[in-house]
Amino acid sequence: MATKQITGLPGTTDRRIDALLTLLAENSTIVISGAKIAREIGVTRQQVWRWIEKLRGLGVRVKGHPRTGYHIERVPDILVPQMLSHRLYGTPFARRILHFFKIDSTNSVAMRLGQSGEPHGTLVVAEEQTAGRGRAGRSWSSEKSAGIYSSILLRPPISPAHAPLLTLVAGLAARDAAAEDLDAQPDVRWPNDLLVNSRKFCGILTEMHAEPDRIHYAVIGIGLNVNQTKMPAELADRATSLRIETHRMHSRFELLIRLLRCLDRYYNQFLADGATPIIRRFAEVSTYFKGKRVRITTANESFTGTTAGLEPSGVLRVTRDDGRGIVPILSGDVAEAS
Ligand code: BTN
Numbered sequence: 001m002a003t004k005q006i007t008g009l010p011g012t013t014d015r016r017i018d019a020l021l022t023l024l025a026e027n028s029t030i031v032i033s034g035a036k037i038a039r040e041i042g043v044t045r046q047q048v049w050r051w052i053e054k055l056r057g058l059g060v061r062v063k064g065h066p067r068t069g070y071h072i073e074r075v076p077d078i079l080v081p082q083m084l085s086h087r088l089y090g091t092p093f094a095r096r097i098l099h100f101f102k103i104d105s106t107n108s109v110a111m112r113l114g115q116s117g118e119p120h121g122t123l124v125v126a127e128e129q130t131a132g133r134g135r136a137g138r139s140w141s142s143e144k145s146a147g148i149y150s151s152i153l154l155r156p157p158i159s160p161a162h163a164p165l166l167t168l169v170a171g172l173a174a175r176d177a178a179a180e181d182l183d184a185q186p187d188v189r190w191p192n193d194l195l196v197n198s199r200k201f202c203g204i205l206t207e208m209h210a211e212p213d214r215i216h217y218a219v220i221g222i223g224l225n226v227n228q229t230k231m232p233a234e235l236a237d238r239a240t241s242l243r244i245e246t247h248r249m250h251s252r253f254e255l256l257i258r259l260l261r262c263l264d265r266y267y268n269q270f271l272a273d274g275a276t277p278i279i280r281r282f283a284e285v286s287t288y289f290k291g292k293r294v295r296i297t298t299a300n301e302s303f304t305g306t307t308a309g310l311e312p313s314g315v316l317r318v319t320r321d322d323g324r325g326i327v328p329i330l331s332g333d334v335a336e337a338s
Pocket of ligand 1: 104132133134135149193203205221223
C-alpha cells in the first residue's frame with residue numbers, strides 16, 4: 001500500500017520527529033514536560049531527549065531538559081510536513097508530504113514515487129541535497145537549510161506536447177510567491193528561471209514519464225535560493241539569493257506555502273481555461289516574452305536572435321539574426337545577448 005511505501009522510504013524524517021517539532025512549535029510560549037511530549041507522540045522520555053539533542057545538533061534552539069520540560073526558543077524555519085500540511089489544507093499538496101533532512105535529490109525521490117503509483121500532489125522537501133540536479137545535466141547547489149529544495153509529483157491530464165506550459169505554470173507560481181519577498185520585480189527567463197537584478201535565484205527542473213499522447217506523471221523540481229549569504233564562487237556573478245538581494249532573512253516555510261498555493265491556482269486555471277491566461281500572464285511579467293535580444297544554445301547549435309512571443313504550446317519563438325526566420329525553441333539555454 002502507498003502509505004507503507006512512504007513511511008518505509010529510507011531517509012524520510014521519522015513522523016514522530018515531525019510531531020515533536022510541531023508540538024514544540026505550536027506551544028512555543030510554554031514549557032512542556034518530557035512526559036507529556038512522550039505521551040503525545042508515543043515514545044519514551046529517553047527517546048524524546050535523544051531527538052531533542054538531534055534537533056539541537058541541527059540548529060533548533062530548544063531550552064530545558066527531561067525533568068523540567070522543554071520549550072523552543074524560536075520557531076525553526078524547517079519545512080516540517082505536519083505544519084506544511086495544515087497550511088496547505090484544501091490543495092492537493094496537503095495529503096502526502098515527505099521530508100528529508102538530507103537526500104541526494106528530491107527530484108530523484110519524486111520520480112521513483114511517480115513510478116510506484118503515489119498520487120497527484122505528492123510533495124518531497126529536503127533541508128539539504130547532496131546531488132541536486134539542474135537542467136542540462138548541471139548540478140544545483142543545495143546548502144543546508146538555506147534554500148527551498150522541493151519536488152512536486154503531478155499527474156496532469158494533458159499530452160506531452162503541452163508540457164512546456166506546465167513548466168511555465170510552475171515558474172509563474174514561484175515568481176509570484178517570491179515577488180512578495182523582494183523589493184525589485186523578479187523577471188522570468190523562458191521557460192522558468194527567476195532572476196532579480198539579472199541574477200538567477202530560482203530554477204525549475206521538470207521531468208516526466210510519458211507516452212506520445214499522455215503524461216503518466218511529471219515532477220516539477222523547484223530550487224529557490226532563500227537565505228544563502230553568499231553563493232559559491234563559480235556562480236557568484238550569475239546567481240543570487242533573496243537574502244543577498246534584500247539583506248534580510250526570509251521564511252522558507254512561508255515562501256513554500258505561498259508558492260504551492262500559487263501553483264494550485266495557476267494549475268487549476270491552466271486545466272480549466274487552457275494556455276491563454278498562462279501565456280498572457282507570462283507576457284505581463286517576463287521581459288523575455290517579446291523583443292528581447294537573446295543567445296540560444298541548444299544541443300546542436302548556438303545562435304542569436306530576438307524573442308517573438310510564445311506558441312500556444314508554451315514554446316518560445318525567436319527571430320534568428322541569420323535570416324532563417326522565426327524558429328520555435330523546444331529546449332535549450334536562453335541568455336540575454338547584447
Ligand atoms: C535549473 O535551473 O537548472 C533547475 C534547477 C532545479 C533544482 C531543483 S532543487 C529541487 C529539485 N531536486 C533536484 O535535484 N533538482 C530540483
